[in-house]
Amino acid sequence: MQSLYRPGNSLVHRVPAGLKLALLAALGVGLFLTGSLPVVAGAVVLVVAVGLLAARLPWSALLVQVRPVLIWLAVLLAFHVLVTDPRTGAVAVLRLLALLVAAAVVTATTRVTALVAVVERLASPLRVVGVRPARIGLVIAMTLRFIPLVADRAARVREAQAARGASRVGLGIVVPLLVQVLRMAATVGEALDARGADDAPARRRLARAAS
Amino acid sequence: MRWGRRPAALEEAPSVERTGIELRDVVHSYGDRTVLTGVSLTLTERRVGVIGANGSGKSTFARLLNGLVLPTEGTVLVDGLDTATRAREVRRRVGFVFQDPDAQIVHPTVAEDLAFGPTNQGVPADEIERRVADVLDRYGLAGHRDHPAHLLSGGQKQLLAIAGVLVMRPERIVFDEPTTLLDLANARRVARVIEELPQDVVVVSHHLELLDGFDRVLVFEDGRVAADGPPAETVPWYTARMG
Ligand SMILES: Nc1ncnc2c1ncn2[C@@H]1O[C@H](COP(=O)(O)OP(=O)(O)O)[C@@H](O)[C@H]1O
Numbered sequence: 022m023q024s025l026y027r028p029g030n031s032l033v034h035r036v037p038a039g040l041k042l043a044l045l046a047a048l049g050v051g052l053f054l055t056g057s058l059p060v061v062a063g064a065v066v067l068v069v070a071v072g073l074l075a076a077r078l079p080w081s082a083l084l085v086q087v088r089p090v091l092i093w094l095a096v097l098l099a100f101h102v103l104v105t106d107p108r109t110g111a112v113a114v115l116r117l118l119a120l121l122v123a124a125a126v127v128t129a130t131t132r133v134t135a136l137v138a139v140v141e142r143l144a145s146p147l148r149v150v151g152v153r154p155a156r157i158g159l160v161i162a163m164t165l166r167f168i169p170l171v172a173d174r175a176a177r178v179r180e181a182q183a184a185r186g187a188s189r190v191g192l193g194i195v196v197p198l199l200v201q202v203l204r205m206a207a208t209v210g211e212a213l214d215a216r217g218a219d220d221a222p223a224r225r226r227l228a229r230a231a232s
Numbered sequence: 233m234r235w236g237r238r239p240a241a242l243e244e245a246p247s248v249e250r251t252g253i254e255l256r257d258v259v260h261s262y263g264d265r266t267v268l269t270g271v272s273l274t275l276t277e278r279r280v281g282v283i284g285a286n287g288s289g290k291s292t293f294a295r296l297l298n299g300l301v302l303p304t305e306g307t308v309l310v311d312g313l314d315t316a317t318r319a320r321e322v323r324r325r326v327g328f329v330f331q332d333p334d335a336q337i338v339h340p341t342v343a344e345d346l347a348f349g350p351t352n353q354g355v356p357a358d359e360i361e362r363r364v365a366d367v368l369d370r371y372g373l374a375g376h377r378d379h380p381a382h383l384l385s386g387g388q389k390q391l392l393a394i395a396g397v398l399v400m401r402p403e404r405i406v407f408d409e410p411t412t413l414l415d416l417a418n419a420r421r422v423a424r425v426i427e428e429l430p431q432d433v434v435v436v437s438h439h440l441e442l443l444d445g446f447d448r449v450l451v452f453e454d455g456r457v458a459a460d461g462p463p464a465e466t467v468p469w470y471t472a473r474m475g
Pocket residue numbers: 262265267284285286287288289290291292293
């Protein structure tokens with residue numbers, strides 16, 4: 022998994038993460054309240070312009086989140102063309118496209134740490150019921166960290182089994198992978214201890230590693 | 233990449249009473265399995281090595297030094313602080329680097345991971361920023377600041393793990409087989425980095441040449457210290473014994 026963040030110091034990069042997420046949410050709500058083709062098409066143009074010009078991102082950064090769902094956008098359009106009408110289909114597709122590109126702009130210009138800090142802030146009212154927001158942030162960050170790692174290890178187990186002549190590789194990787202992951206989890210726990218995860222003052226927020 | 237430069241900023245270690253790490257009659261058992269039996273010694277040297285066969289108790293010993301593992305019997309004192317009751321202060325003084333850096337890196341990108349330890353310590357954000365920039369530069373990771381940690385090479389990951397401990401400014405660092413998973417070139421780099429640390433270090437290793445310039449080497453055997461002295465004496469004794 023590639024990091025989606027593209028370092029930079031454009032205006033868009035410098036807008037606070039909370040504001041960017043709020044604007045993204047507002048855009049989402051606004052797009053679903055309107056059924057106007059010009060408005061929705063204008064939104065696509067706007068977010069692309071923000072991404073390319075204001076945030077100075079390359080096309081690839083904008084398309085990274087669109088490409089995997091292109092097929093579904095096509096299906097959606099086809100569905101509407103067959104069942105309703107092409108205009109409704111275009112609105113539905115452009116609406117999603119605008120949101121996907123906007124989300125790409127936000128993730129490409131905002132560090133995970135900053136997004137996580139927003140989640141922590143939003144979760145801070147939960148402190149009264151004993152939830153530690155910093156813990157929620159840590160869990161998110163660790164999930165992002167360990168997903169590609171576990172995927173790598175799974176690939177390695179698969180290779181090892183293939184090398185030993187396993188023809189069908191299926192559920193067979195689960196047990197060795199699980200053993201590896203559990204063993205690592207024990208060390209990760211120790212590492213969190215050694216790096217002071219429990220020393221964190223209850224009100225800490227993730228530091229901005231940003232410059 | 234630069235490996236040879238002597239760290240300047242990290243030499244301003246805080247001046248506190250440093251009496252060393254003392255183990256008094258330490259016994260450690262996992263369940264009813266005793267893996268360390270009556271270890272008593274005091275570590276005051278700058279460079280201490282730990283060698284011994286697999287399962288001889290080296291990792292357990294290493295973890296006792298910063299309170300990751302607490303003695304079943306006996307006491308471990310770090311500068312007079314009991315690891316059983318002063319865990320937090322002890323961990324501030326004694327950093328720990330694990331064999332597998334993948335298990336030690338907990339944030340998705342390099343700079344974020346480096347900020348983790350000092351953030352936990354409550355270090356102010358601008359100071360964290362300074363320290364992070366400093367280690368990134370020193371360990372040739374400056375160009376990887378926002379890279380996903382999992383795309384680094386094995387050697388870079390171990391340097392990141394070490395850097396993640398250095399930014400916490402411990403006075404001592406314990407390494408548990410830091411070069412075991414690395415190829416020869418990267419093992420040498422990491423060895424150089426360790427050699428040049430201003431901190432006191434304790435290094436568990438199967439790479440005996442890494443311990444050449446060390447002040448003292450402990451040889452573990454079945455949960456006991458079977459030999460203890462300068463590497464010129466203990467290392468040949470150990471290799472002869474291993475046949
Ligand atoms: N968490 C644990 N639970 C149970 N037994 C353990 C645990 N950690 C280590 N041991 C056992 O304790 C003995 C010493 O292990 P360790 O300190 O890791 O030695 P070394 O690092 O020299 O290989 C080994 O026999 C090992 O199997």
